[in-house]
Amino acid sequence: MDVLCSVLSQLPMEEAVKTSILSCQWKYIWCHQTSLNFNCKTIMPRVAWSTREAVRQEFIKRVNAVLRQRNGAGVEKMNIRFDLDDRHAADVDRWVNLAIASKTKVLTLELWLDSPAIVYRLRVSDPERMEPYNFPFQLFDECNGSHLRSLHLSTVSLKLPTNFKGFLNLKKLYLSGVSITDEDLGHFVSKCSVLEFLGVLFCTMLETLTIPHSANQLKHLQIRCCPLLHKVRLNYSLKMLVYKGPVTYFVSDRTSSLTDACINLLDVRTSLKHLFAELSGSTSCPKSVATKCRDLERSIPPRSSTCFLGLRHVKLEVTILVSSESGTDVLDLGHLLKAAPSMEKLELHMWMRRKHKPYCRDDGDLRILPAHPHSHLKLVHITGFYGHKDQLELADHILRNCVVLEEMKVDPRVAIEKLSTSEDEYEESRNLDGLRVASEFLHDADRHGALTVSLSLPRPKVTMIWI
Structure with a gap:
């Protein structure tokens, strides 16, 4: 058995x-x-129902029927994903109670079938819509809450009671589209002393996120699409930061141990402004930074000081939209050599919608930034190289200043997501222009034989014929 x-x-x-x-x-x-997964696929038949509420009631009926046959058997994981709200609180409370009695370690409640962003828009457009399910913290105490290791809550309301004791052994907390205030979230995290992962997605009430010092085991923080969030106070123990959303100020009270940061900015107008003015001045420098944004204007970085002493790996995904004197100048990225003296790997992935012709000798001499020998940068990878003058000047600056460079790949093909496909018909000619410009003008600066110029062709499709 x-x-x-x-x-x-x-x-x-x-x-x-x-x-x-x-x-x-x-x-x-x-x-x-020991693992129960209740959703449309696992528990609902493929038949048409008269109303949406009828579907909900059938789902509840089937879940209750399954749980009645459990005979008190233990449940390691319970996952409930369906369109339920506060009207169905009695049934959901009963399922949570069973999870408590079964000493469930992984509990997931995703009470909507759509994304949290869609749910938020629906609620705004329909103010009479039913309130989300209110998670029953009152059912947990220090004893029965100690079994939880992972808690994933989506489209629920979190109102912490004043006597909330927390989850003593909770290591992973993921909140998606939940209604929770700044104060309640801080109190929630402070009562989970062994928490290692915190994920926050589309929590529209949050304005300031503070990681309390009591959460000194937190290593991984993930924040995505919280539209009102403008400040994040980091815990000194944090190792990994993943952020997607509008520009937010990150601050740390003590020396941070942050090693990796992946930042996707949705409303920033220049990657350099964020890198030099925001990220460098707000927290201790991580060893690896990945930034993704759309560049619309030029921002001159500071030239007098180093900002990222411990930075080893930089990855920039830049979508350049504006063609004008005030638009982005790719050569400005050359200041990273001075700002990050310990950088060992640089990845620059570009896509340009602006229309510039590829560089030729009639366009005048290349601009040259002040010489700044770099003794650590070994690997450089540039994609989306169309052969524009500022792109060529940046590649030339890197080749002339990196004294230990081992490999520099220049690839005209675009490696990041494009905002539009309307210019795809010109893509092949741009690739050939980039290939010609790089091959013609960069080899003179390649003192270490590190330069490779090529088109990274996609893998051919293989058709297998059985005889």
């Missing part, structure tokens, strides 16, 4: 339930499965 239960525990629930028809002995073995 133990062997059979172990085998069924590796199957999806719908497959495990099907084994009940094999024999009388097999009829209830599936009830010992």
